[in-house]
Amino acid sequence: MHLGGYEEYEYAKVYWEPLQDEGVFLKNILKIVGQTFLLWVIYYLGTLIVNYFHIPLPGSVLGILILFVLLSIGVIKEQWLIAAVNPLLKHLSFFFIPIAVELMQWGDLFIKKGHLLFLPLVVSTLVALLATGGVVELLTKSNKQVKE
């Protein structure tokens, strides 16, 4: 296994280009609507399955798994989705605004308890960085040494 020498990761693809290309969005509007409908069908299917079988899993997560499988076996091509996925993920944070506005109902709670939230939020974030980074660093380095 090649784990050193990162030149072999040219194929690492990044979809995250926030806040760009508004013009492309307007030109491709019909394409985007159709592709969004396809995404919606998969999402709906995921929701239907988890509800029907009472699986304690978000319908959207099952949707991700379904779409990943359909892409992998070639039933759906990436070109059929990319025009919709790009703007949707780019503006993903828009959808959280209406949800976060509900916080106006929780104002008192945050004023009273707010200071108590910092410790768990900050410590667990550092733990996440250290645990993930540490484990992966250790594994990739030891693998490299084995190879050498």
Added chain:
Amino acid sequence: MQSLTMTAFTILLTIGIYFISLRIYQKIKIPFLTPLLISTTAIILVLISSGITFEQYKPGKSIMTFLLGPATVGLALPLYLNRQLLRKMLLPILLGIVCGSISTVTTAVVLAKLSGLDALLVTSMATKSITAPIAIEISRIIGGDPAIAVAFVVFTGTLGSMIGASFLSLCKINTPVARGLAMGLAAHGQGTATILHEGQLQGAMAGVAMALSAIFVSFIAPFYIPWLL
């Protein structure tokens, strides 16, 4: 009819403020003043000052979030586009995500509980390092509050994207794969956008970690969180 006008107004208000906040964010470039934070604060201020209650905002909310589910399903695409990378680094990726997710969920929930916070806040804390659309859904399933969950997610993402890279360097975590995965796992989308400045590989890895940790936690949360509480 009046409620219809109100719904139209709240939707236009939200969209308008969102695009204004995008411009502000691009201009001032202060990392923690994200469009989400600016917009939410502005909208809450407008609603309060014009005497509109959240109940009146709610119908517009369900229309505006209609596409959140389909958009979330779209996260499969970046994961699929990085499948070669995923296959090549499967063991470090999976172990990193399992260890990272379990340790962060456990510390968040246990520390929140020890701090004497209400059950609702403790439960909403569990999904703090998960990307918001999935955090919302998980917190509904495990009995947290979606809005509070979003607040924790955004706080975590902002904190992670501000201090994450320097903290990793301080801990001598230097390989691009490890840095990318750590940022994506700890600070989801915001961490991904930040670590992308270090390079494509880091950015792609962060995206992979963000999607996989969300999937992993949504599988374990319904059993693990009640056990922790």
